[in-house]
Amino acid sequence: MKPVRIRTLQSTDAEALLIFELDNREWFERHIDARGSEFYSVQGVTDHIAAYLSGFAAGTWHPFVIEDPAGNIVGRANLKGIDRSERSAEVGYRIAQGACGQGLATFAVRHLIQQAQLHWNLKQLVADVYAGNIGSAKVLERCGFLIEQTQQEGTVQDYRFSLTI
Template sequence: MELRLLSRSDYASLLRFEVENRAWFESHINPREASFYSVDGVKSHIEECLSQYQRKAMLPMLIVDGMGEIAGRINLIDINLVLREAYLGYRLDENCTGRGIAKRAVEQITQLANELNLQTLIAFASVDNIASQKVLTYNGFVKMKSHENFAEVQGKNIDCIEYQKIVK
C-alpha cells in the first residue's frame, strides 16, 4: 500500500472506485451530486482537486494497493499555511476495510503534513463509526469535542466527534 498524488490519468479508475463503493460511502457520509458519477463529473472533480493542490489548499492522494488499484482516497483539505493546519478526510473501498490500510494511510499522510510544515490536523468521525475513531486514535489524534447534528446521512442527522493531532 502506498499513497500517491491524484492525477488526470486516474479518471477511469477513480470513477470505477467511486461507482463501486457509492452505496457504501453514502451509508457513512453525505452523498455526492449525481453528476459526479460520470466521466465528465470525475474529470471535473480531479481538475478541481489539482487546482486546489496547485494553490497549496489541498493534498489529494490515492491509496493504492500492491497491484496499482485504488484502495481508497485520503486528502488534506482547507490547508491553511498561516495557521499551519488542515482537515483530514479519507474513504476506503468497502473490500479493503479491516486490514490496517486506513491506519497506515493516516500515518503516511501525517508524515506528508509534517513535510508541508503543518502543525495541526483536524478530522471528524461519526459517533457510530467506531473503526474510523480507532484509526484516528491509533495515529495519535485526540478527541476535542462533539458536534450534534453535524451532517445528514440517509435522511438522518448524525453526531460527530472532532479530533486533532499536533503533527510537530
Template sequence: MVELVPVGHADRAALLAFELENRAFFEANINARAATFYSDEGVKSAIDVALDDAAADRGYQFLVKSDKGDILGRINLREVERERGSAVMGYRIGAAHVRQGHASAAVQAVLEIAFGRLGLRRIVAGARTSNLGSVQVLLRAGFGRLDDVADTVELNGVVHEHVYFERRLD
C-alpha cells in the first residue's frame, strides 16, 4: 500500500535525505541532477518550482510514501496540455524499495488522479528498452507501446533505445 502526497516543504528534509541516499542508484539509471540539487537550498528551490507548476496547472509532483510515512519514491505528471488533455508521467523508486510493487501502485494511483481530479484523457511515459522492470510496470498498468515513437537517450556516455507508451481514458 502506498500513498501519493503532493511535494511540499513539510517533507523537505526527508526528501533531501531520500535523494542523497539514492543518488548513486538513480544516477546509474537516469541522467544526473545538477550537483546543486543535493542541498537544502537545492531541494527547497525544486519544491518551489513544483508548487508553482501545480498552481499554474503545468505539472504535478508527488512523493510515494509507505503507510508509515517513509518516502519510497517520486512520481510526477509534467507537460500538462489542457487542449489535448494529456501529460507526461515519470517516476523513480528508491533502491531499497524496488521490485516490491511500489512503482505499480504509484502508477495506478497517479492515473486515478490524472483521469479523475485532473480530468486528463491521455498519459504518456517513456522507458529505456533495457529497463525491463519499468516497461513491465507500464504494460501492467494498461499502457500500450507507441510503436512509431522511439528515440535514444545518453546515460553516462552510453546510448540507449528509449520507447514511449500511452494510456488513454476510454
C-alpha cells in the first residue's frame, strides 16, 4: 500500500470531496445507496460536510477522509450513529475505484476501530453490507467482524456485521 493519510473531515474539503464523489459516483452506486442529485454540487457537498461536522461536534459522527501522497481524497470512512450510552456505532467507508485492491478499506476500518476505542470508548461496532458487495464483507471479516444477521428485502439479501471491541 502506498503511503496514505487519514484525517478528520474539514470544512475546507468541499471541492476535493466533490471531485472524489463525482469521479466515483457510478462505482459507489453499484455498492451502496445512491445520493440525491442535489448532493453533487459545491453547495451540496458543503452542506453535507457541515452536517457531518455538526454531528462530530455533537458526538454522534466521526467523519474521516483518506488522502494519497499528493493530497487527493481516495476514500472516506465514518463512525456514525455513535451512541455513547450504548457504547456503539456503525462503520461506513467508500474507496475510490482506482484505489481498490491496495488495502485502503482494511486500513480505514482498522482506523475506525482504533478511533472507536481510543477517542469514543466504544465497545460495539456494526456495519451493513449489500449481499453483492463481497469486497466489503471480506474487509470486515479481515478486521474481525462477524456476520450477525441477514436482512431480506424482496429478492435482495443484505448482511449486518458486528464487532465487539
